Amino acid sequence: GTFKRLQEQGHEVHVGYQTSGNIAVADDEALRFASFVCDYNEKFGIDNKEAQSIFKKAKTFLKNKKSSEIDIPEVRYIKGLIRKGEAKSTCHYIGVPDSQIHFMELPFYETGSIEKKPLAEKDIQITMDLIEKIKPHQIYAAGDLADPHGTHKVCLDAVLEAVKKLKPKKFMDDCWLWLYRGAWQEWGIDEIEMAVPMGPDQVLEKRKGIFKHQSQKDGVVFQGSDSREFWQRAEDRNRETAELYDQLGLSHYAAMEAFVRWEY
Structure with missing residues (x-):
């Protein structure tokens, strides 16, 4: 929701995808795309x-x-391409535009298994290079440390380390x-430092944006203990945040996205 709002307001919005996400694609999806290429x-x-030959292998x-x-590498590449296309x-x-979409492919992720390599200097350097290239006024990063297989934490650590090292830079x-x-949890009402309200139309736009990630719909590889779809979790959480603000006597909205500022 905030992503779309920033773009609509005329800001120069860049997106950095830190990992390929290739282990979170079902096997039959990879085969379907490989078959499509052959056809x-x-x-x-x-x-x-x-x-x-690749399809048969x-x-x-x-x-x-x-x-x-x-x-095998061929299957991982296909799965990575699926996620890239959805993104x-x-x-x-x-x-x-394409010129503002950045696929970082951080090395720590590319083990092919749930267990990742420890965050390395190369991962931090790639993150620093992108931030320094764009020189942003605002950075938005996932602080979702309840992610059950830990990728979000490593990704966040890369951003935090990069920002710390870049701190002396004037920009x-x-x-x-x-x-x-x-997808996993929300900030406590006492922690929230910025809330971005959404009307019913914007909630639907957010849902459509999430739906573009087809491989992450209709039951996913890493569902966690919550059986709801990701878009359902997001909508429920955003609605609950808006309801809390309403109960506190503030303006009522259909939904709200919440943020916490990280001090470095």
Whole structure:
């Protein structure tokens, strides 16, 4: 919601995707896309030999894949491309051009398993390079440390370390870091430092933006203990925040997104 509001108000909005997200895609989704590429090539008379070979290799691997077995590189690449396409689709829906979409592919994530490598200097440097290139006035990062498989925490640590190291830079004097929470929990009402209200139409726009991430709908790989879809969790949480503000005697809105400023 805030993402779309910033774009509509004419700000220069950039999005940095820290990881490929490739382990959070179902196997059948990867096969469906690989099959599509083969069919596409065949339909338009494009040399299909390599695509067919990759599809057969992926199909054979996934057919015999054991529980918790790490995907072969080809399958991981396909899954990463699916997430990348979905991310770009959401950005285009919001109105962000390709030149302002940044896929960082932090190395810590690329193990192919739930367990990641420790955060390294290279991860922090990539994050610093992007921040220094853009010189933003505001940074929004996920402060969702209840993420059950820990990726959000490592991603946040990369941002916090990068910001600390960049602090002496002049442009950082006018840069605020805002933390939001996503699918897992919300800030306490006593912690919230900025609340962005949304009307019913904006709630629906947010839902449509989330729906662009098709591989994360209709039951996902890392659902957690909450059986609701991510969009349902987000809407319920934003509505509950708005209701709390209403109960405190403030203006009533359909929903609210909440942020906490991180002091560095």
